[in-house]
Amino acid sequence: MNINSMFDLLANRKDLVLKYFSQDGLTRHEFQKLHREFNTTETVAEESNEYGAADYVPTSLSCFNDIQLSLIADMVNEAHLFVGDVSMEDMELFFSCSLDRPLQVSNNGLAALFLDCLRSENLISHNWQKLIADYQLLCSYKTMKVLKRTDISSSLSEYRNRHPQTQKAFANFAKKLKSMKEKEE
Numbered sequence: 001m002n003i004n005s006m007f008d009l010l011a012n013r014k015d016l017v018l019k020y021f022s023q024d025g026l027t028r029h030e031f032q033k034l035h036r037e038f039n040t041t042e043t044v045a046e047e048s049n050e051y052g053a054a055d056y057v058p059t060s061l062s063c064f065n066d067i068q069l070s071l072i073a074d075m076v077n078e079a080h081l082f083v084g085d086v087s088m089e090d091m092e093l094f095f096s097c098s099l100d101r102p103l104q105v106s107n108n109g110l111a112a113l114f115l116d117c118l119r120s121e122n123l124i125s126h127n128w129q130k131l132i133a134d135y136q137l138l139c140s141y142k143t144m145k146v147l148k149r150t151d152i153s154s155s156l157s158e159y160r161n162r163h164p165q166t167q168k169a170f171a172n173f174a175k176k177l178k179s180m181k182e183k184e185e
Contacts, residue, residue: 008125009038038126061095061131062124065184068177069095075173079166081111083141095124097135102146105138109159110166112152117170121178129153 010017020026020034064072069088077085083104086094093099105111115132118124125131132138133149140147160167 013038060097060125061128062118064092064095064123064177064181068180071177071180076114079110079114079170080106081114082106094137097131097137099135099137102136102139104141104144105147106141107159108138108140108147108151108155109163111138112156113159113163113167114170116156116160117167117174118177120171121174123174123178123181 016034016038020030023030026034066088069091073086073088073091076082076091083106086103090099090103094103112129115124115128119126119128129149129152132152133147136146138147138152139145140151
């Protein structure tokens with residue numbers, strides 16, 4: 001778990017903080033359970049959980065600086081993730097969940113794989129698929145319909161298994177971006 005994830009956990013997941021940090025100690029096994037739960041469970045706004053804490057729903061995928069946004073824009077344009085080129089400003093609006101209209105993906109699986117690689121390096125929110133669906137950030141080139149969470153998930157599974165080289169390239173890019181972000185902090 002990196003510093004961004006830890007901050008996200010402490011600031012936004014009071015339910016998990018109370019559940020795991022109210023004990024005398026935290027074993028390696030308990031930490032693994034905490035980490036898995038943090039990465040796989042979602043929060044629900046305005047509802048109290050069994051620990052009495054209101055859960056938090058993130059309102060953005062991530063926050064990148066201008067250099068990082070420029071690199072991301074270059075990478076997605078080079079990989080032809082979207083129909084037409086996108087700018088650094090488009091990427092900033094995308095990651096802040098503030099687009100006026102969804103970006104049109106050229107291939108659902110390709111876009112999902114790129115975002116999943118960013119998530120693997122903890123560069124975007126752990127519930128990125130939900131945020132993309134909720135904020136209607138992406139639409140399909142073929143159907144012109146906004147991508148739902150199930151569309152993203154199934155496209156990711158199919159694409160990941162058939163394109164390991166693309167996954168490797170995206171993973172390397174995400175690691176480079178993570179390194180830049182860590183140096184910044």
